[in-house]
Every structure is written in structure tokens, then in C-alpha cells.
Amino acid sequence: MHRLKVRHPKTAAAHWLAKVRKPAGSALYGVQISYKGRRHRFPLETANREAAAEKARGIYLSLVAQGWQGALECYKPKAVIAAKAATIGAWAQCVKETAGLRLSTFTTYLQSLRQIAAEIEGIGDQPVLDELGKPKKDRKGRPVLQSRFDYRSGGRDAWIAKVDALPLTVLTDSAVQRWKLQYIARAGGSPEARRRAENSAATLLRCARSLFAPKTRKFASKELLLPDPLPFAGIELPQRGSTAYQSKVDAGKLINAARAELEGEPFKIFALGLLCGLRKREIDLLTWAQVDFDKSLIRIERTEFFTPKSEDSVGEVDIDSELLALLRGWKGQGKGAFVIQSSRPPRHETSRVNYRCEPHFETLYAWLRKQGVTARKPLHELRKELGALLASTQGIFAAQSVLRHAQISTTAAYYTDKKRRITAGLGSLLAPSAVNVIAGEFAEKDAPSGRKKFRRAG
Numbered sequence: 056m057h058r059l060k061v062r063h064p065k066t067a068a069a070h071w072l073a074k075v076r077k078p079a080g081s082a083l084y085g086v087q088i089s090y091k092g093r094r095h096r097f098p099l100e101t102a103n104r105e106a107a108a109e110k111a112r113g114i115y116l117s118l119v120a121q122g123w124q125g126a127l128e129c130y131k132p133k134a135v136i137a138a139k140a141a142t143i144g145a146w147a148q149c150v151k152e153t154a155g156l157r158l159s160t161f162t163t164y165l166q167s168l169r170q171i172a173a174e175i176e177g178i179g180d181q182p183v184l185d186e187l188g189k190p191k192k193d194r195k196g197r198p199v200l201q202s203r204f205d206y207r208s209g210g211r212d213a214w215i216a217k218v219d220a221l222p223l224t225v226l227t228d229s230a231v232q233r234w235k236l237q238y239i240a241r242a243g244g245s246p247e248a249r250r251r252a253e254n255s256a257a258t259l260l261r262c263a264r265s266l267f268a269p270k271t272r273k274f275a276s277k278e279l280l281l282p283d284p285l286p287f288a289g290i291e292l293p294q295r296g297s298t299a300y301q302s303k304v305d306a307g308k309l310i311n312a313a314r315a316e317l318e319g320e321p322f323k324i325f326a327l328g329l330l331c332g333l334r335k336r337e338i339d340l341l342t343w344a345q346v347d348f349d350k351s352l353i354r355i356e357r358t359e360f361f362t363p364k365s366e367d368s369v370g371e372v373d374i375d376s377e378l379l380a381l382l383r384g385w386k387g388q389g390k391g392a393f394v395i396q397s398s399r400p401p402r403h404e405t406s407r408v409n410y411r412c413e414p415h416f417e418t419l420y421a422w423l424r425k426q427g428v429t430a431r432k433p434l435h436e437l438r439k440e441l442g443a444l445l446a447s448t449q450g451i452f453a454a455q456s457v458l459r460h461a462q463i464s465t466t467a468a469y470y471t472d473k474k475r476r477i478t479a480g481l482g483s484l485l486a487p488s489a490v491n492v493i494a495g496e497f498a499e500k501d502a503p504s505g506r507k508k509f510r511r512a513g
Contacts (some may be wrong), residue, residue, distance in 0.1 A: 071111035075104060081233065086111040091120045092269055097130055108149050122283035127163045141279040144219025153274040158364070159408050167262035169218045175230050176237070178217050208307050222331060226286035235260065240471065249417055252490055253293040253396065260292055300439040304428055307363075312426060321422065328437035331372045332457050334364065334432050340401060343386055343395045355459065360392075360401045367461035442466065480496040 063070040075084040084099040084107035097114055099107040117126040141149075143230040147165050150156070157162070163511075173179070235256050264287040265271065304327065311324050327333045331353060333341070346353045353372045355363060363369050374382070382394075389396055399411040408507035410416060416434065423433040430436040438458065445454040446466070455466040 056107070065115055068105070068112045070344070071108040073302060074105065075099060075107040075111055083193070083293060084251070085163045087184055088115060088118065090115070092272065092285070093123055093281070093283075095123075095127070095131065103181070126293065130175040131175050141223050142219060143168060143221050143223060145279060146223060146266070147219065149275050149279055149369055150271055153276075153338070154271045164262045167259045168266055169215065171234055171263050172221050172225060173214070173218045175234050176218075176220075176221060178214065190266075196431050197305060207262055223286055223492065224282050226282070226289075228284070231260075231280075231287060235293065235316075237292070244271065257292045260290060261288060263287060264290075271363065286358045302440060302443050304426070304436070304439055304440060306444060309428075311428060313422075315423060317419070320412065321419040323395055324415055324419050324434070325437070326378060326381065328434050329441055330375060330378050332441040333372070334368075335410065335416070335432075336361070336364075337368075337407075338434075339412050339416075342392045343389075343394060344392070346382055346386075346394065348379065348383065365461065368459050370456075370459045372457060372459075 065071075071086065075086045077084055081349045082102050084101055084104065085096055086092060086099060086107070087096045088111070097111070099110045101107050101110065114126060114130050117129055121129075139326045147168070149162055154161070228405045236509065238259075239249060239252045242248040267281070267287065310329070315323060317325055325336055327338050327341070333353070333355070337355055340358070341353070342358055345356065345358070346355060351374045353374060354370075355372065356369050357363060385394065393411075395415065396416065397412045401411070402409055402413050420433045423436075428436050442454045443460050445457055451463060451466055455463050458466060460466045
């Protein structure tokens, strides 16, 4: 018979008997302990295994009671002295160098973190200093401030320097919770304004929190001491309001108007957005090599110019024969590798999202707004409209396939809207009959004369 292996809790010294080890060349035991995503090796300074296990148990209990800071101060004080208290700027630089995030993605995360930290600490526009380093004042004695949005005169740099010098310990759960509630409260009492504020707060928190995710911290320097608990660990994201798409356009009329009024690159963008559901960056960097004329499809894949949003965004999009014919004509007239012509070259790995076809996008946006497409992202509205049409005519799974979503829930939550009337047909039972209800009276037809007689109901 096989003997069952006894599992001991971490609070028991017996659990640590199998965990303590003697490093090569050492007669003394040590132990490596992982807790809440962090891991440290502790010297146990004893050659007795049972005594080492008991000491390891004590370290673990200290971690549970005091967190990493307290446990390190008690059992590994040299590590605390050597470690630098992480500031926002130091942690951001570490993540940038080790996490392997796309530069534009990292910039978005960092902007969110800076905004939250700055608003928690009340860091806004910065005072302008004179030659002696003292704040300048205007004629009325008021300090001269430099806007934190002023890139040219250094206002932005001054604001960033002050925010980046903040320790991560300012991002306590209580401070972040107060910021979240105040951010939403600033929207006022309008339900729609409050919904937008809740969605914005959720986005900011989600992006900032991503800088402390396990995969982001995996290769980070152990010399930087992170707070325990980590920033945003205990924060609940605001409940997102409804994000379901509600169609406000007629695709048929929009296509007819585009054929009559749009031309050149804006029309190409329009066609690829509404008929194929391509995203803005997918259109901006779409090459002719991705268009398969023999199979009537466009392949969204990694190229030397383009990296898909995610692996799930990779896929094939079927093309209508009419659009395929237009693409053949455009290829014959065009020059270069890209479907959309532009004098701007593609820019790789920039900190901010940029588009080589931005002037053409702006032209299309202006035209779409005249057609009643008032969404903040007019081109993305075309993608949503296609998703709604596909879901109504061919089912939600067809919409998911064309839009290339990883989960069907994304398609259902964001991109679909019913485009056809849905009823059970019970209205047919209300067809006119011998008895009609008119303003609380019954109308009966007088059979011999054909005249109506009325009697009060009831």
C-alpha cells in the first residue's frame, strides 16, 4: 500500500523541513520564501535542520503579520538598507527596461499612473522660477504658473519631474479610493456625465495597475523596494456603464453618400472601415502583400510595419467582390507598399500613437460628422456598425469572426445592436374584428342596416 503524503500548513514548522537548504559550500541552512508575488532568500544561521525549519516558520508568520517591509527589517535588515525606496520615476524606468511592453502601451500606462498620483498629491501647474531659483510673481503679487500641458517652455517637464519624485507609498488604497470617488463626483449629477466619469476612472485605474502586474514585475530589479501591499491591489474598479453600441446611421445611405461625395484615400479608408471592419492602425499600415486577390480576402498579420493588437487580432477578413474590384483598380493606380497612400513614412516604436495617414483620417472624420456620425471615434463607429449588421443577419459568431475578438462576450458587450425588428408576431391577434374597443365603448355593427350602434362598456 502507498502511504498518503501528509501536507502540513505553512504555519507549521514541519512544512519548512523540506524547504530549508544548505547553499553550496555552506554549513548553514537558508530558505527561499515567496509571498504575494515577491520572493527573497533568508539566511537561517544554523546547521540544525529542525531549528532552521522553526526559524523559517517564524519568518513566514512575520510576513503574514507585518508584510515584506516588517519581515525584512526584522530578519534581513541589510537588504532593507541596500534597497532603494521606489519612486514613480524609478519604477517606471525599471519597467520600461525589463517588462518588454510596446512603447506606446507603456506610455499610456505611465500617463495614467502620473495623473492619479499627481491628483492625489495636488500637483498641478508649476511655479516659474527666476534666476535665483525663487518663484516669479506678477504685478499683483500672484505666483506665475507654468501649465503642466506646456511642452515648449518646460511646464510639462517640470510637472513630470515633480510627479516622478513621489514615492510609490503615496498610492495607498485609501488615497486611491478617495481619488476615485472625487474623480467621479466632479462629473456632477447628470447620469450620462457620471457614466462617462466612471468609465474614465476605470480605464485610468486599469492602466496604472498594469505597471504592477506579475508579468511586469517579473524581471524588475530587486533593489527597488515596492510597497506592500502593492499599489491598487485592494481597489475595486468602478462599475462600467453600458458600452453597447446603438446604431444611429443607415449603412446603405452612408455608402451611397460616400460614393457621391468622397474620393481618393478618405474613400478607401471608409470602405475598409465599414465593409471590412478594420481598425484604424490596421488600415493605416495595410500593405498590398496582405490583400489576397485570388482568395478575395485581407490578412491581418504581423508585418515589418505592423504589430497586431493581440494574437487574437490576427486573422483573415473576406472581401465582397465589388470591393475586390475596387482594390484591383487602386493597386493599379497606386505606388509603394501601402494600400493607403501617404507622404508620411511609418514610425516605429514611438512613445505616442501616430498614424502615417492622419490627414486622410481627419478628412474622413469631418465628412462622417456631417453625415450624423457624432461618436468620439467616427472610424471605429463604422466597425461597430458592421458588427451590428453581421450579428443581425448572420449571428453573433459571424460578427465575432470578422471583428476578430478573443471572446464572444466582447462582441456582445460592445459591438452589436439589433438591426432588424424583433417581435413574436402576436400583434396579428389584434387585427380588426366584429368588436372594436373605441375610447372605452364597444362598437357593434347593426347587421340589417349596416349602421353602427354604440353601447357603454360594462
